[in-house]
Amino acid sequence: MTDAEIGDLADAFVACTLPKERWTHGAHFATALWLILRRPDIVPERDMPGLIRRYNESVGGVNSDMSGYHETITQASxxxxxxxxxxxxxxxxxxxxxxxxxxxPLGDKDWLFAYWSRERLMSAQARRAWVEPDLEPLPA
Structure with a gap:
């Protein structure tokens, strides 16, 4: 992906104009990197929760204990x-x-399961708030 493509992707995400099918595993990371590197007005750890919730709703999604925004996955990513x-x-x-x-290894969409058990990561608690890994600590 080129710098221009990453920028366009991140801008479309922030503007809630990105088609849902383009919000892939790679798109999540590309957007995070772009925001960290090119958007000093956005503090990803603080602002991504609201941005993701807003985006999810813009494409017809629901942010609940079963779907939508996931705090532990967002902060870990x-x-x-x-x-x-x-x-x-x-x-x-x-x-x-x-x-x-x-x-x-982050290129694999299942990378999180090297650090969290499926049960712990997919819990409503982990979706609502940060939950520490139970298999392996994240690198410092």
Missing amino acids: LRMARHVLAAQPEGVMPSAAFAALMAS
Whole structure:
């Protein structure tokens, strides 16, 4: 994905104009990286919950204990995106950071299950608030 494509994707997400079928695993990470690197007005850890909830509703989704926004997945993904960025050279372009992230174990949509049991991660509690991993701690 090019820098322009990542920027367009992130802008469409924020504007709630991104088609639902384009909000994929990769799109989540591409958007997170773009916001971290190119949108100093947005603090992802603080602002992504509201942005995701608003986006979900804009495409007809529901944010509940069973679907929609998931706090633990969002915050874990942001931590891991920052972890990948910390290993990149200063001034890294979003496309290069995205390529590095997707080439890592994070490129697998099931990466979270190396850290959380399915039962714990898919719980209503983990959807509502941060829940620590029960299998392996996230990298510092």
